[in-house]
Amino acid sequence: MIAETGHFALVLALIVALVQGTVPMVGAARRHPGLMAMARPAAVTQFALVAIAFAALTHAYVTSDFSVLNVARNSHSAKPMLYKIAGVWANHEGSMLLWVLILATFGSAVALFGRNLPPTLAARVLSVQAMIAVGFLAFTLLTSNPFERLFPVPVDGRGLNPLLQDPGLAFHPPFLYLGYVGFSMAYSFAIAALIEGRVDATWARWVRPWTLAAWSFLTFGIGLGSWWAYYELGWGGWWFWDPVENASFMPWLAGTALLHSSVVVEKRGTLKGWTVFLAIVTFGLSLLGTFLVRSGVLTSVHTFAADPARGVFILGLLVLVIGGSFALFAWRGPALRGVGLFRPISREGSLLINNLLMTTAAASVLLGTLYPLILDAFDAGKVSVGAPFFNAVFVPLMVPMLAVMAVGPFLGWKRGDLAGALGHLKAAVAIVVVVGLATWALSGGPVLAILGITAALWLAAGTLTEFAGRIALFRATPAVSLGRLIRLPRSAWGMTLAHLGLAVAVAGITASATWRTESIQTLGRGEAVDVAGYTFTFLGVREVEGPNYVATRGVFTVAKDGAMIATLHPETRRYPVEGQQTTEAAIRSTFLGDLYAVIGDPTVGGDAFVTRLYFNPLVPWIWAGVLIVVIGGLVSLSDRRLRVGAPQRRPSVAAPGSEPAPA
């Protein structure tokens, strides 16, 4: 009965979305307040209905109701509660339900918090949002109904893929979707602006927080997925340029560009058409990501759905949304003229370079991801485009990017002084040269790695110098600096943290990709091996029973210079229900890197085991860097100028210190 309630609620949500997608749009065109006013209650109702549907499916999972086909296929009564709940979205149908739930959440958030939006804009935004919802609700109901019943009811479910039974992966999809779907807000605002024919600072102030929120969630989601791959897949890699990873990375790259160009719209009233275009592209890439993952067009490890009917439906939706938006953009875009003039060397200019490099990167990843599919579709041969291609393309784009990132914040709006900016960076240059040479002398290369480390260092030094300049550190008395520090707008903190986080992550990425040490061997009890100056001693294995698995747990001690520093317990887990096996790496993070141990199969005699031991330098810096970036995004999001949204509403509330004070 509860499953049917969920199904019924989902059908009602589709009907509400149909009304919300049309009536307010007509109302806005005719300036009819009553029709426009329909948008808000409709958005909230739609959210409530999708939430009921989601709660119904969650209930079926929590109570292990195997009369629901979806639950029988993807759950098992012996599964821990966390994975019963995570199981809701660890399959195709449930993940689509999560998609529409998040979409409805964003829509109702605009309805509830967007009271200071101009009425026509609010009506049009909510209407566009509902049109997207119509597409995805119809997709869910017609091709991927999660509430389908099963008869006869099986005694137990088939279980969830053990690889997905992991806390990191349990929360990976929700964050990824919060990012993907969050970009629908920027998209809806962009389409509404094209229909309205105006883009101004108020519009940008509305788009920025939503983009920032979506971008922060997406950053966190990608980081979470990468972290999972690192500790779960058992060979210490964390990014594979897998098509499904690329699917989430492309919207991130475009979203990063959008984030920066919307700053220019807000502060300087230019790059308007471009920003609208980027908003469309970013959400288009999110949809493309959904298509690539959900259609089964790439049968990759992450792709759990493989049904051509679904693929054709999403492809149609994709063509409609992207094609329709670009047609609208071609028609209405030229009306969006900017007002601000600027020189190539200026803050705007540096943000434009960010946009150029980010969009080129996104386009290149798109090209590399789709190329094998395109060749295959035209029978032009089969090629593989793997990590070596993406690394070859990506590194030359990111190095100039990092170089400009350190300088950009020093340039003034409109007309910047490059010589002056570089003058501020003398100390940074000195640090980079000294540490760069020292790294070279100590490690002996390769050149690319030295370049990566110095680029990270340059960015960190530049960012900190800029921050110090803002608070007049060492130029004014400590009291003055402290005062400035306290009054610094949150968005300035956000930028500093995000850029600093990227520097930390780049250092981690470079070092771990270049200087990792690996040792693969068969070890018997009591045998030891040296890895990067650490002595790993194998003390044997024991059998351990988990809630729904049996594990072989190895014990290693790690010593450095004769002193014991860690005990590691890597496991091989066997899941009897699913008939599968997973490896659980044992990781001890230190400031300079991770000690990483994996235990494999026993030798024929059974007394020795295949062991894989690694020292992965600076890997913790990658996760720390991603976290700092996300914190930067959230801090910036808490800036009152963004929270207040449209600034003209309550200008008197703004504290004097929170006025924009770009250096």
Place this chain on the structure above:
Amino acid sequence: MRGMLATFAVLCAALIAMTAAGVEPGEMLADPVLETRARDISKNLRCLVCQNQSIDDSNAALARDLRIIVRERLAAGDSDTEVIDYVVARYGDFVLLKPPLKPVTYALWFGPVAIALAAAAAAAAFLRRRRTRRPFRSIPTSAAGSKRC
């Protein structure tokens, strides 16, 4: 239903293949220089039955066979290029994770450069146009817009 199950089984097999990492101690060459060369070559060869995994990362049977072939060729005195050519001759370009530069991949390899140049040209044109043109006011095209102005 049966189709779904088959797909599911294939995916599961792929997942199992993904969990345990490639090279086994028994396969490794005694000469560390040769072994390092074997690893470097393996990282650029695709495990043909896997998705986007090199033979160095996969424990699929085919990946294992390829790893052994690479090592046999190296032990027989082949250069790195000769080993790669040997594998490509048998499995085609599909086995290379870094696609070779040939007419069919020109768009792939020159694409990013072309995109970067086009983007830079567009930005330069935008900046030049801006400098020669008088600044525009925002032109409202709807009644609501003009009211607000």
